[in-house]
Amino acid sequence: MTAKVFVTLKKGVLDPQGKAVERSLAKLGFPEAGDVRVGRFIEMAVNASSKEDARKKVDAMCKKLLANTVIEDYRFELSE
Amino acid sequence: MRVGILRFPGSNCDDDTLHVLTRVLKEEAAFVWHKESALPKGTDAVVVPGGFSYGDYLRSGAIAAHSPIMDAVRTFAAQGKPVLGICNGFQILCESGLLPGALARNVSLKFECRHVNVRVEGKPTPFTAAIPTGQVLRLPIAHGDGRYVCEDAEALGRRGQVVFRYCDAGGGITDGVNPNGSQMNIAGVCNEAGNVMALMPHPERASEAVLGEDGGLQVFESLRMHVRRSS
DSSP states (O other), X not given: OEEEEEEEEOTTSOOHHHHHHHHHHHXXXXXXXXXXXXXXXXXXXXXXXXXXXXXXXXXXXXXXXXXXXXXXXXXXXXXX | OEEEXXXXXXXXSHHXXXXXXXXXXXXXXXXXXXXXXXXXXXXXXXXXXXXXXGGGOXXXXXXXXXXXXXXXXXXXXXXXXXXXXXXXXXXXXXXXTSSSSEEEOOTTOSOXXXXXXXXXXXXXXXXXXXXXXXXXXXXXXXXXXXXXXXXXXXXXXXXXXXXXXXXXXXXXXXXXXXXXXXXXXXXXXXXXXXXXXXXXXXXXXXXBGGGTBOTTHHHHHHHHHHHHHHO
């Protein structure tokens, strides 16, 4: 199974990278871009017996290492 | 006093810390490799030094926080023994859950490398007990991820867990002297018990007059006083 994990700063936490990208986009003629958030994308193969098993494992990985839940949110997608 | 200085791949302030403890303070100190599962017998205090452990991969301090030695540090801290984190050591202690909050990218998006003023406050810790509250220390900073973020920073302050704050030369707390956008200008915090403390500035780089500043030595002198009193 393949897991795609997306980690971003929580809504309330200032994202200066996102702000810089947003300003740059505006300068390049894309003023329509707003609330830009820069995050992290992690893709991995997961050895699991079922989708539910993979979900539990990846969720534990996110909580333990992949995301710092003090300041970051995470979500992930699983595919065969 | 016997101090264990943790060493991760990418630590780079470990030698500076050893120098201050052994040559300036004339105390015993030794490196502890991150793959060790125990601290040397008779360790009185642990320093988690600055640097770029594991190249700051994933997040600063995230991988080091799960090193084998950190279990021993957790046990050591739970016994009320002193643990000091400096810069990357602060990030590692937050990532390991030994300290509240997290350190995010500087608001400036720049690596901030310069001297700043910090004011000592909060509850007495083994690392600040000998420094009068309100004293201003001039210390160097060198970090890209130093913006302290905590769910309830004000509550942290009320509990006396905010130990260092960025200030002007007179001790005034203003936005203008905040080098990284930290909440409440927080430069250093401690745990509820006060025995685990960390800060972003580098006291080990400002501990000798020949280097221009020696105010940082008070952090290590406080530790020595604490260890002597408790043994």
